[in-house]
Amino acid sequence: MKENIIVVGGYGHVGQTICRQLGELYPGKVYAAGRNFTRAEQFSATTGGKVKPLQMNVSDGFEPDMANRVKLVIMCLDQSDTAFVRSCFQYGIRYMDVSANHSFLAEVERLQEEACFYEVTAVLSIGLAPGLTNLLALQAKKLTDHVDTLDIAIMLGMGDQHGNAAIEWTVDNLAADFHVVKEGGEVAVQSFTDGRLTDFGAKLGYRRAYRFNFSDQHVLPRTLGVPNVSTRLCFDSAAVTGWIAGLRAVGLLRLLKLKPVRRAVVARLGKIRFGEDLYAVKIDAKGRKDHKAVYVECFLHGRNEAQATAQAAAAVAERLYGSGLPHGVYHIEQLFDLDCILHALGPEVTIETRIDGQRVLG
Ligand SMILES: NC(=O)c1ccc[n+]([C@@H]2O[C@H](COP(=O)([O-])OP(=O)(O)OC[C@H]3O[C@@H](n4cnc5c(N)ncnc54)[C@H](OP(=O)(O)O)[C@@H]3O)[C@@H](O)[C@H]2O)c1
Known part of the structure; x- marks a missing residue:
């Protein structure tokens, strides 16, 4: 069953706050992911286990077993290509990205047809600026x-x-x-x-x-x-x-x-x-x-x-997890207004x- 949330970069500066907030809402379903399992475990311990640790390198992509249980990925690091985003779409995983890097976000926008084909929603521009x-x-x-x-x-x-x-x-x-x-x-x-x-x-x-x-x-x-x-x-x-x-x-x-x-x-x-x-x-x-x-x-x-970046992102994540949002790739202002996030x-x-x-x- 698809019910897990993976926050990639989840024990990083922005990712930690997103994980903590979502861990309160969905205890045991949120994973703080990064390349260093010890750091992920140490962070998980500070949440009383509400957030779980996960070792993951975006360059290596998903283990299929894990991917089939993931409903939402929140990306908290800058990627150099869209291979991981496309793999999320192919597994039917909803996607959010806090990146402020325009050239990368423009590449994700170009995956609009793919997102619609796999019936997923991706939301970009979800922090302070952009967001x-x-x-x-x-x-x-x-x-x-x-x-x-x-x-x-x-x-x-x-x-x-x-x-x-x-x-x-x-x-x-x-x-x-x-x-x-x-x-x-x-x-x-x-x-x-x-x-x-x-x-x-x-x-x-x-x-x-x-x-x-x-x-x-x-x-x-x-x-x-x-x-x-x-x-x-x-x-x-x-x-x-x-x-x-x-x-x-x-x-x-x-x-x-x-x-x-x-x-x-x-x-x-x-x-x-x-x-x-x-x-x-x-x-x-x-x-x-x-x-x-x-x-x-x-x-x-x-x-x-x-913290403001993480709070805005967590508010969008809550809506995206519950969904009912249209399929495709969107920037925050195309789906939400300030009142939804305030x-x-x-x-x-x-x-x-x-x-x-x-x-x-x-
Ligand atoms: N939109 C906005 O307003 C806004 C505001 C602030 C920040 N941001 C963006 O938010 C992102 C995160 O910023 P931050 O300040 O939280 O950075 P950070 O503290 O350096 O966190 C980055 C995290 O990513 C992990 N990571 C790095 N490479 C990885 C890989 N290949 N696979 C898996 N995990 C990897 C790191 O852990 P390991 O190195 O141990 O893997 C670390 O936990 C950045 O893209 C930043 O530009 C946006």
């Missing part, structure tokens, strides 16, 4: 008749903890060149350039955020039909943000392409702790409502970004929406 950013963008869109421009900004606290895979992803994208959609066409942009002053709300004030290759900006032009979408990143320390932008401007971030430099920076960032563990998202949407120009702002603040975020999360400067939702 909650997509749902806030949807919320902004719903308050207008038409959105012309969406500017998304994410602020991460230097005092927050991030897993190794998340730090590697961020470092690999610091010097990235990528394309964004502008007026329906593609334009080339560079990470940590084109700074934009963003109002993160009364508590945090204005910060300058810079272009960053989050996947939401590649997906939302299609899923929400918005012709101009950008995503930017900054840190709670304006000095650190400015310092990185300066290194980018003089070309020094290119050194991150050298393996020893990358390794040293990833290791250093894993240890740095100063400032707070907060995160914030701001959506600026400009469009039209009742034939007049309208400006919608959505603010989201909270603490512990990885209950899962902790009480420290605050969301505010303003239309033309007037607060409409608290």
Whole structure:
């Protein structure tokens, strides 16, 4: 009988929280999987056995016996190809992925026909960014008749903890060149350039955020039909943000392409702790409502970004496990709205929406 949930990367930073939450809902059916069985066992023990340990390397794929008992896979690591995803589909296993890596997510999207053929649902973009950013963008869109421009900004606290895979992803994208959609066409942009002053709300004030290759900006032009979408990143320390932008401007971030430099920076960032563990998202949407120009702002603040990612993912997992969702490959905003996920975020999360400067939702 298909009833198990495998969280691949389940004893990692994001995976642990997903496992704990789902372990409470489905005790004994959730498996924390990774390549190191001892780590999986140690983590399982901290859950009182509600989450079980599993040794698994995604490169090796499934044991058929195990696959036939799995209903849902939640992927908490970055994969280099879609072989494992396709094997999930072939075994009739529902699939979710917290990856923020656009090129990989685009490859999974191309498996739409395969997902329909095997009658499974896959949900992508399920963390903070992408994830909650997509749902806030949807919320902004719903308050207008038409959105012309969406500017998304994410602020991460230097005092927050991030897993190794998340730090590697961020470092690999610091010097990235990528394309964004502008007026329906593609334009080339560079990470940590084109700074934009963003109002993160009364508590945090204005910060300058810079272009960053989050996947939401590649997906939302299609899923929400918005012709101009950008995503930017900054840190709670304006000095650190400015310092990185300066290194980018003089070309020094290119050194991150050298393996020893990358390794040293990833290791250093894993240890740095100063400032707070907060995160914030701001959506600026400009469009039209009742034939007049309208400006919608959505603010989201909270603490512990990885926990927010895991909480959003666990809320989606609960729905996907119960299902009734259409077959195929979807991004979160194509199946859910913010209200479906809000209950899962902790009480420290605050969301505010303003239309033309007037607060409409608290
Ligand atoms: N959407 C968002 O907003 C958002 C936010 C944060 C993070 N993320 C993404 O979430 C993912 C996880 O991040 P994290 O911070 O939790 O990373 P992490 O702490 O490094 O965890 C990664 C886990 O994957 C396991 N793993 C690595 N390679 C594996 C393989 N080949 N087979 C099976 N397991 C493997 C690792 O264990 P072993 O090495 O022992 O196998 C580890 O448990 C990353 O893709 C990150 O980019 C997304």
